[in-house]
Amino acid sequence: xxxxxxxxxxxxxxxxxxxxxxxxxxxxxxxxxxxxxxxxxxxxxxxxxxxxxxxxxxxxxxxxxxxxxxxxxxxxxxxxxxxxxxxxxxxxxxxxxxxxxxxxxxxxxxxxxxxxxxxxxxxxxxxxxxxxxxxxxxxxxxxxxxxxxxxxxxxxxxxxxxxxxxxxxxxxxxxxxxxxxxxxxxxxxxxxxxxxxxxxxxxxxxxxxxxxxxxxxxxxxxxxxxxxxxxxxxxxxxxxxxxxxxxxxxxxxxxxxxxxxxxxxxxxxxxxxxxxxxxxxxxxxxxxxxxxxxxxxxxxxxxxxxxxxxxxxxxxxxxxxxxxxxxxxxxxxxxxxxxxxxxxxxxxxxxxxxxxxxxxxxxxxxxxxxxxxxxxxxxxxxxxxxxxxxxxxxxxxx
Amino acid sequence: xxxxxxxxxxxxxxxxxxxxxxxxxxxxxxxxxxxxxxxxxxxxxxxxxxxxxxxxxxxxxxxxxxxxxxxxxxxxxxxxxxxxxxxxxxxxxxxxxxxxxxxxxxxxxxxxxxxxxxxxxxxxxxxxxxxxxxxxxxxxxxxxxxxxxxxxxxxxxxxxxxxxxxxxxxxxxxxxxxxxxxxxxxxxxxxxxxxxxxxxxxxxxxxxxxxxxxxxxxxxxxxxxxxxxxxxxxxxxxxxxxxxxxxxxxxxxxxxxxxxxxxxxxxxxxxxxxxxxxxxxxxxxxxxxxx
Numbered sequence: 001x002x003x004x005x006x007x008x009x010x011x012x013x014x015x016x017x018x019x020x021x022x023x024x025x026x027x028x029x030x031x032x033x034x035x036x037x038x039x040x041x042x043x044x045x046x047x048x049x050x051x052x053x054x055x056x057x058x059x060x061x062x063x064x065x066x067x068x069x070x071x072x073x074x075x076x077x078x079x080x081x082x083x084x085x086x087x088x089x090x091x092x093x094x095x096x097x098x099x100x101x102x103x104x105x106x107x108x109x110x111x112x113x114x115x116x117x118x119x120x121x122x123x124x125x126x127x128x129x130x131x132x133x134x135x136x137x138x139x140x141x142x143x144x145x146x147x148x149x150x151x152x153x154x155x156x157x158x159x160x161x162x163x164x165x166x167x168x169x170x171x172x173x174x175x176x177x178x179x180x181x182x183x184x185x186x187x188x189x190x191x192x193x194x195x196x197x198x199x200x201x202x203x204x205x206x207x208x209x210x211x212x213x214x215x216x217x218x219x220x221x222x223x224x225x226x227x228x229x230x231x232x233x234x235x236x237x238x239x240x241x242x243x244x245x246x247x248x249x250x251x252x253x254x255x256x257x258x259x260x261x262x263x264x265x266x267x268x269x270x271x272x273x274x275x276x277x278x279x280x281x282x283x284x285x286x287x288x289x290x291x292x293x294x295x296x297x298x299x300x301x302x303x304x305x306x307x308x309x310x311x312x313x314x315x316x317x318x319x320x321x322x323x324x325x326x327x328x329x330x331x332x333x334x335x336x337x338x339x340x341x342x343x344x345x346x347x348x349x350x351x352x353x354x355x356x357x358x359x360x361x362x363x364x365x366x367x368x369x370x371x372x373x374x375x376x377x378x379x380x381x382x383x384x385x386x387x388x389x390x391x392x393x394x395x396x397x398x
Numbered sequence: 399x400x401x402x403x404x405x406x407x408x409x410x411x412x413x414x415x416x417x418x419x420x421x422x423x424x425x426x427x428x429x430x431x432x433x434x435x436x437x438x439x440x441x442x443x444x445x446x447x448x449x450x451x452x453x454x455x456x457x458x459x460x461x462x463x464x465x466x467x468x469x470x471x472x473x474x475x476x477x478x479x480x481x482x483x484x485x486x487x488x489x490x491x492x493x494x495x496x497x498x499x500x501x502x503x504x505x506x507x508x509x510x511x512x513x514x515x516x517x518x519x520x521x522x523x524x525x526x527x528x529x530x531x532x533x534x535x536x537x538x539x540x541x542x543x544x545x546x547x548x549x550x551x552x553x554x555x556x557x558x559x560x561x562x563x564x565x566x567x568x569x570x571x572x573x574x575x576x577x578x579x580x581x582x583x584x585x586x587x588x589x590x591x592x593x594x595x596x597x598x599x600x601x602x603x604x605x606x607x608x609x610x611x612x613x614x615x616x617x618x619x620x621x622x623x624x625x626x627x628x629x630x631x632x633x634x635x636x637x638x639x640x641x642x643x644x645x646x647x648x649x650x651x652x653x654x655x656x657x658x659x660x661x662x663x664x665x666x667x668x669x670x671x672x673x674x675x676x677x678x679x680x681x682x683x684x685x686x687x688x689x
Contacts, residue, residue, distance in 0.1 A: 069519040072683040078412040109432035
């Protein structure tokens, strides 16, 4: 298939600090520089939908800014075919004093549409945003949700050959997010090339067949979506290293955990799991002791490290005696009591059920990304702002 | 891969630095609707939720003209070449305001639109172009008032032989003169805009410098009031002087301007525009990293 985008050895260096205080009369001090991108190369074929994964500061946004000509690279080059439309932040250029209608035209023009093109799509945009009644109202009187919907609607109806999308789905309510994902899928199947940047693994999984993973400005993975997500998840939990290679651990080392994974109800290792879904936390271990007796515990914390809950086999009353030298320990959670958010799993292994004689331990051994789910069976999705843990319960009046 | 690699027809190349002459003119044309909509946005947003609305376009120059007539005409007794005060100052003011606004709007382009430029790409020159369009609209309204005043004095001249106004065929040159002022203004503004992305202090001086420039630009005095050929030539080197003098000569019949001065002024204007556009185009590419 024909390539529409070819990136060669792209690098971008930023100057840190110093620029703010610079004036005509003070010479620029020897500024610290930092490479946001280092020698990135890849090409994209027509109609491909590529997800860009990476932690904050990995260089994703810089890459997209260069692709959409907002800033220029320091070295390397990009060649491309067709128009590039970037949805880096929706609603850019909305003027609060202008009406919804005026803003649709203005925003369309900023994104490269002619007035005629906007007119042709006007009704469609309006229907998608669902703000028909307020179309002659100044945008400053819109709720933030309405503003976002309107902005996304304009952007989603662009007809550019290459669409650059950055985290747009982080806005709006769940229903609208779903609608946006649907629209993105539609665009993708319509034969257009989409470059999709997110740290939300779920939306990359839903939309992209190919994934590119960036870390500290370098391209560290380019391949299928499944492998890319696995790579990214592993990287996020262990700084790019597998558990076996990690040395940030405690204990005597006579027994070692060589892998930790989260499995869904079908026993498949997954990158994230839904609120309220059953899941297993699986520890793979290797022992230098013969027929070890082990005590294991996992601790789930929030991504900032606040403990949420602990599961230890001596607390649940399960015992592990005369185990094989290498094997797996499975901790079953029938209903995951976590709201949507990012969590970490730490583990400890002991030779003794009292929490003495530590054999192995590791903080933040794996990431546990929880997707919003219908925990209470009520059709409502509980939010992490209401508490980091979900508890079964019901309300009645007496 | 070898030399048999299929040559793909690339439309666009993104490289660290575009060439000096690589100005995206064709792209600008494609975004012409944006220029129009930006201009309309500025015009309508400016006067929404104001009491007098677009009346401000009219009031500002009228009040300024009244002030000038009082201060410079009556109190200081500066010459107006024998033309009615109102017409003399109004002619100078409208042309000067148009030029000054072109400078201001262009000078603040990169800094004021940074929030948009940092998020979405469109040819950056669309913003100063829209500024010129907005300014031109304001100029047309103000100039219409001037023409109304001219009509009044022409009628008055019939009954009162002391009133001298003598519009002539040269009024057809007005669009050219205005275009020249626009080129000069945008050129100066873009140069300032390009420099201010790195050196903010210049921005503080822009408003002040433009104001000073006005007092050297035969807005409140006619060129003929300058005594001595040398000094007069020196003042006429200011490219705005021949423009203003030419407008007054065309509409009022009084003004001191030679073809050579006009030609020089036009050349300076074009040169300034080219310099401004090139410098701006060059700076704009990395400007978003520093503003």
